[in-house]
Amino acid sequence: MTDKPILRVLSGESVWPPPVWLMRQAGRHLPEYRATRGVAGSFMDLCLNPELAAEVTIQPVRRYGMDAAILFSDILIVPWAMGQGLTFAEGEGPRLPPITDQAGLDKLDVAGAAARAEPIMETVRRVRAGLAKDHPNTTLIGFAGSPWTVACYMVEGKGGGEFKHARRMIHDNPALFGALVEKLEAATLAYLLAQADAGAEALMLFDSWAGQLAPNAFRKWVIEPNKRLRAAIKAARPDMPVIGFPRLAGPMLAEYAAETGVQAVGMDTAMNPAWAAANVPKNVALQGNLDPEVLIAGGAALRREAESILAAMKGRPFIFNLGHGVEITTPPEHVVELLQILRAA
Template sequence: MSDKSLLRVLAGEAVSPPPVWLMRQAGRHLPEYREVRARAGSFMALCLDPEAASEVTVQPVRRYGMDAAILFSDILVVPWAMGQELRFVEGEGPRLPPITDRAGLDALDVAGATAKAAPVMETVRRTRAILERDHPGVTLIGFAGAPWTVGCYMIEGRGGREFHLARRMMHAEPELFADILTRLEEATIAYLLAQAEAGAEALMLFDSWAGQLPPSAFRRWVIGPARRIRAAVREAYPDLPMIGFPRLAGALLPEYAREAGMQAVAMDTGMEPAWAAANVPENIALQGNLDPEALIAGGTAMEVEARLILQAMRGRPHIFNLGHGVEQPTPIPHVERLLEIIRAA
């Protein structure tokens, strides 16, 4: 049995108090992050600088004593590594040339993607070494975006809330759509396996836009790829656990939990923890799900919500986290107070 609390939970143990980390914890709410980001010159440059990216990954562990460090990178590194041009516009987000036809798909290079992403693997190696030396109880989490979510960005060429073009292609050009996501799934598997080889101790699959799909499409394009990705990782690394995050899955979360084969599923902000605890199989850990806005607000509102989650999760494997990512205005004292509440549970 590991002495790392997060790995114990991923092995099915109910640990009290639960391990805690926060999505996007290595980021804009920390002044030390902003200093490194300013020196890097651009977000993408930071992602591809192993020394700077490993420093940013470890910063929240150093400041807060988190139980996990998650690799500092971005879900769009995979399409970038496949040859799709990627840039980040300040205040607006990512921009990519949209893939709307067979020629755009054929220009992608799956075979060379992992080699192009070599700086990310060096970040994993550096970070694992730092954690083993300075924070031996902390688990290093690698990650990738799931094919549906990353595919939305690749087809649309930018972020959005509805992803009309991707959803329309799914219905109107099903063969092209399927080929794009299949190509992306292959690259994602290779990318995650490379992180595992470099030293990641757990992996997380982010499907941030899973809730955009109707149930039949959710089963095909969210659960199906997650199951195949998990199977590929398990074949290569039988003991490496995975966390799945089908954001906004709603009533389909238990089905995802049963079918995808993950050791944990993450709850988004809108998920009722008690319902998830009652409907997700007990041997599968739950992660989440404090509202990031409650963390910004702090005070009684945050404390009440945090305690409700802890109460609902009592007695079952649980990783305390947010229901989405830490936002830039989040006050550091609020995070510190949240950790006090969790560790007193």
Template sequence: MEHAQKPLLRALSGEALWPPPFWLMRQAGRYLPEYRELRAQAGDFISLCTTPELAAEVTLQPIRRYGMDGAILFSDILMLPWALGQELRYAEGEGPLLAPIRDAAGLSALRPDMVRPNIAPILETVARVRAGLAAEAPRTTLIGFAGSPFTVACYMVDGKGGKDFAETRRLAYVDPLLFGKLIRLLVDSTVEYLLAQAEAGAEALMLFDSWAGLLSPAQFRRWSIEPAAAIVRGIRKARPDIPLIGFPRLAGPLIVEYADRAGVGTVAMDTGMDPRWAAAQVAPGVTLQGNLDPQAVVAGGAAMEAEARSILAAMRGRPFVFNLGHGIVPPTPPEHVAALARVIRTG
């Protein structure tokens, strides 16, 4: 199939398609028995992300089951700090643990020069997935991704997962010079990382700013919108046309400013965003993506269907990509995802 004919690429480029194309955040993962099997085979999560045969296979698993319009590279936003040399492990049941960076010495230990060699296996995964899609699912678009600088910094500074990232937000106020240096380093490394994914075969790129909504409005402009805009400029210099998706999670009404200023063509809505409000407030040329509650997919049945249909109704007539408002969760029954795909495909 001709590259420009892929439905997801068309929607990301501003076309209103009906039924809309769809994919689901975290569509490869623990709710799928075939994922759990390969995960066990790989041992730990980082090995899975850095073993191209396995990571490519995991990326393709949900496409084989459900035929999504987008395949998102199987990796993690924390593979960039890992590639920069920060100590990282994923503890069973605890989530990610990193050696926290809180001072100039910690910052200067990072190795931007090592990103390129360290990401080699991830780029090989991208190339394998692209070839796999060409053979098995020629209408499906390959999405590369990175975390946004602020969200990645949350883990680098706090050193673990959490819900409020107090250390990171405090550091941004107490030592904005140091924090700004970390953010700039992440901007540059992220541009390099995303361009390398595009070169290896990613056809669209997404920036996950999962914790943007923790910031005050002024801090949101400084640490979410500005770095995203700098990344977009860096990518556009080399790849003026590649579709870019931004996800400023929990931004609330600031999603409008993000859509105006970050420079991405598509903005992803989180679960709490009213799609009718977003449709009215976000510039009509911007594609919207989202935003079914992941818990509605756990529930399934009539409740899931009603929620999905109300999102579809709100988005009718505008460039739109159906997705969840956050990642699919492990207790999701796989048959509910199949039922959701049927609802979306009937428009």
């Protein structure tokens, strides 16, 4: 038994009012984050500074009383830890040397990735200690990008667009792409288990670009890798819950939930919560899915949309969240307004 609402939901309990946290809650909409980022310098410098990364992870819990803190990091830490060069260009996002052939694949160092990612584990340890001291009912969520999504960046060399090079490679050179996914799975598993050892109480797999794939490719490159990861995590840490977020999966969300073995699935902004409630297995919790633009709007629109989601989720395991990340222009007072609506449910 636990007093932590998020962990109760992930164990299959319907908790009401539902617990809440927001994707990208530790970020640019908070003035305290911007101040800390200014001290750190670059985004990567912030990710790799355990003291400052722990501070920004806890900031939204301190300000809002969220039911979960999610590790402040990035889904591209795993390829960075394997030795693929990673930079973040201001206003342009991530840049990596594209992996297009066997030579590029051979340069990836799976064995050395864990040691390189040690600063992230120190962040996890610091956050867990800070939460235990000041926010004992708050769950610490660790995370990684899922193999398909991370491989998209590794092949494309950048974010944005439709990842056509990765989508072409799965057909033109499936052996190379499969070998890349195999390396990613191994490194990602080690990375997630290290977070669990350092103090993460739940793990989340972000498959942000799952919606790029047709159903058969979705099964092969989204469901199967996440299923293998979930099984390996369970074998090593039987009680560790996992949240999967196959963004823009549409009706494939139900198959993903049934096949992967995760304890919860995230609903993106486009998902109809009533459809998800009817089609996702009842033992799998749902998480989501307020439109971030509605959070910016606030007022009557915020109340209407939040109450609509709550009505669809009543009676089943559910964690309130956004369907995507908090936008930089979000007024913090609107987050407070949302929490008041939820806590009165």
